[in-house]
Structures are given as structure tokens and as C-alpha cells.
Amino acid sequence: MSANQADSSTFEQEIAQLIVEALNLDTPAESVAPEAPLFGEGLGLDSIDVLEISLVVSKRYGVQLRADNQDNTHIFTSLRTLAAHIAQHRSK
């Protein structure tokens, strides 16, 4: 594993922890598979959860998510895509 991959894996864990805490999920953060779908049969999130996540993300990292961003559906595909988007756009 390169240093870069190790960094993104640590950041994915940080985001997983943030999601689990924000949504009071039963799932331990370590068990959220980075590439599993966040919606439906994956983690089972819905649009209410997405807004809650967007709120903690804006507070912690200064990233305001936008739906008119073409990548929007892509961003919430999995923990990996969400973490990558935040890492790229964070201002704090």
C-alpha cells in the first residue's frame, strides 16, 4: 500500500466514523465497506440522512454540497466516493 492509499484509507475511516455518529447507526465505523453502496441494501441511507451528512460535512470540512454539481449522484455512491469528494474540496 502506498502512502497515498494509506492516507485515503485513514480519511475514509474518519468519514465513516462521522456518518455513524451523525446518524446514530448501529454499525461500527470499521465495518462500513468503502465500496459498498450507501443507499438501499448497503448502509440503507435515505435522503434525510444525506442532508444530515451534508450538514456535518459543511461544519467539519467547510464543504457545501450542491445538487446541481454533475457529480452529485456519484458523490454519494459509496464511502470511498464521498471521502474523495470531501478530501478534494475541503477548506478546513
Place this chain on the structure above:
Amino acid sequence: MSLTLPLLPRADWHAPVARHGGKSITLAAFINDVNTLAAQLPENGHVINLCNDRYLFALGFFAATVRGTITLLPNAVSAEIYARLRAEFPQLLALTEAGCDAGGLPELRVSHGPDGGAIPPTMPQIPADRIVSRLFTSGSTGAPQPHDKTWGKLVANILAAAEAQWSWTQGPCSVLGTVPAQHMFGFESSVLLPLLGGGVLMPERPFFPADIAALLSVMPQPRALVTTPFHLRTLLESGVALPPVELIICATAPLSQELAVRAETSMNAVLAEIYGSTETGQIATRRTVMTNEWAGFKDISLTDREGRTWAQGGHIEQAVPLGDVIEHRPAGENGRERFVLHGRLSDMINIAGKRTSLAYLNGVLNSIEGVVDGAFVQPDEETPGAVARLSAYVVAPALKPADILNALRKRIDAVFIPRPLTFVTELPRNETGKLPQAALQALSRNASAGKSATHD
């Protein structure tokens, strides 16, 4: 001859009534669009309107109204509900825009036609007793309960709402909604209120706080935002810069006074809450920063019988028992009802504005093959502006959590999916087979202390 009412009580053909595709739509262009679509609709049929663009949704609804076609507005969309509607209405047609999933129903695409600036010959007139829409509630038995709305009552409802809402502003506003057009609150406040009430309909349904702020700042003034306590809380806490807004119309769950004060201060707005239901439409309003008392709309009366409070009169089609505990207060100077709400009746559930009953959810849970016993539990108490979730307890030795969750997802709305779902060896039923609320809550507290009861 029966009484008729104009499709829109507006006369200036050149006045803007909506926006679409970044442009202003005049009354003339709107009525031309409505007439074009109405000519393509089956007479006396039924349509389901799936358009997300609020302008296209409005076109579909008003065209159906002109044609005498009833618009069905189901309380949720799922494969099961499509199948049920199709069985009942074999000729059912879906009104769609690009990207809609019509679930296999025959489709008719709704679009805004070329605007040649022609003035329509007349404003369509609609019989007041014509049934124009049928909304559904989940009912306690599981079968969706239909509620028909006639044109005359629907118009009366919206005009009463407009009278109340525009009293806070310098007159009719342009209206932006964060709620779907297909549910009663969004249907009334974000579609019918701007069009029938002399305002301007905004087509978008912004989701993230930054999207809402961006749209608000470019809307024609005066501006109104139609939203929910949950959307409002995330908007206020997001830290995005908010433009001034004349009016915020909020419904689906009671708003805390603290959140109302923050909303009014940060957007320099008046915040008016609406109380109503799918069955009754909007029946009362309050300015939350000033009072916790609701003021009833004109001619609405609330009476207690059989242990419930019933709403009737005015635009209400027939007397309806309300799902809330209501404390009556002395009527206002204008003779209108005044009251205070004290929470939902025990069996009633309202999560993020979606309503159902515990009896229904428990029925679904216990009908899953392999579930020996099961019960949903209401959240203890809600944090203002947050969405509290249900939890559930099941006895199902042969099943995994995913089996139950997947079975539930097919039948109930996502907001009611239990979080957490806890496996137990038995439920604390008493000798009569009932589940005392206290025993369930004790179970709930133990589970959240241990967190080990969930098996994989």
C-alpha cells in the same frame, strides 16, 4: 347548471405566473400549455403525475382538471403501489418528464410548448363539484385510503391559505418549495398557492442548503419559501449565507419556537406554520415566534366526540377525526377556532412529514415469513428540527436483519425503516397479549445500553 370556477382566478394574460427553464411564463403561455396537454388526455380517466419539475407537474394537474381526468397522488411510490393502482385503474396513464421511472405504466410526456405569445380565447371554467384529485393515506389496515378533492373545495382551501399567508407580506409572493409537489403540503403550498393565489411558481426542488440559498437569491421579490422543520434546521445550521425572504411557510411537524426565532432573524422573514393533513387540507396557521396557539381558517370548526377531535366545515369535504391531541382555546375576535397541539395520538406516527400508524407497521412486520413476533416502538422524544427514527423488536430465530429490512423496504416508506432493528428471544407481552408501552421502552433502553442484542 352547476356552479363553475375559473381555472385560475387571474385576468392579466401578460402577468408572470411561473418560471420554467430560466424564463418567465405568462398567464397566456401557461393556459396555452394547459390546453395543448388537455387535448391529449383521455376524458374521464385517471393519471398519476410523476413530474419532479414543479412547472410540469402543475401543467399536468391543471390540464387533467380541464379535461375531467382525476390526478392520483399516492402517499408513496413503490412497485406494490403501482401494481395496486394498475389493478384498480387499468387505463391509468403516467404524466412524466425525462428521467422519470413510470414503473411500466403507459406514459405521456409533459413539456412546455413554443410560446408564440397568443392570447387564449377564454379562461377554462371548471365545475365546482368536479373531482380533480385523489390523495391517499396509509390507513390503519394497510390498504391505502382514498381522499377525493373537488375543485370547489380545493380552490376554497387555497384561497383561505392565500388570505392568511399574504397577510404577512406585501401581497402574493414567488414561491420556492423544498417539498415534493405530490404530497398534500407541497401540492397546496408550492403548486396551488402561487398559481391560484396570484403569485409566481418556481419549478425547482432544491435539496442541499447551498442550492436553496442560490435559488432564493435569484427569485422574483417578494419571496416565500415552503419547507419543513428538518430542511429549515439544516439550512440554518449549514453556515451558507441566506438572502432575505419575506415569508417562510413551514409544515409537516411542529416547529420549535427557538428554530422559528432563528429562521425569522437570519432571513429577515415572517415564519408561518401550517397545520393540516391529507384528509382536511390546511386548516390553521400560527406565527410561531408570537404564539403557540393555532388560528383556524375561516369556517373551520373543531368538535370533540368519541374521544377524538373532528374537523369540519369550510373546505373540508367531510368531517375528519384528527390524529393529534387538541386543547381548545377561546375563539378569536373573528370567531375563528383557536387551539394548542399536544402531540400525536398514541397509535399515529409522523416521521419527516410521512404519516402512518403503529398498527399498520406492526401488521407488515408480523406478516413477514419467519417473523414469530415483532413490534415497532416510537422514538422517546424528538430533538427540534431533527428526524427521530422508529425502532423495532423482532423474534425471528431463522432470519437475518437484512432479510427483514429488505422485506420491509418493499412495503413501507424508507423513513419508517426501523433503526435499530433488534432481535430478542421474546417480547414483553402481558397476560392479555398486549405490549405495555413501559415494557417496550425498558427494552429499548436496555438495548441501547448493551448494543449487543443485534445479531448478524
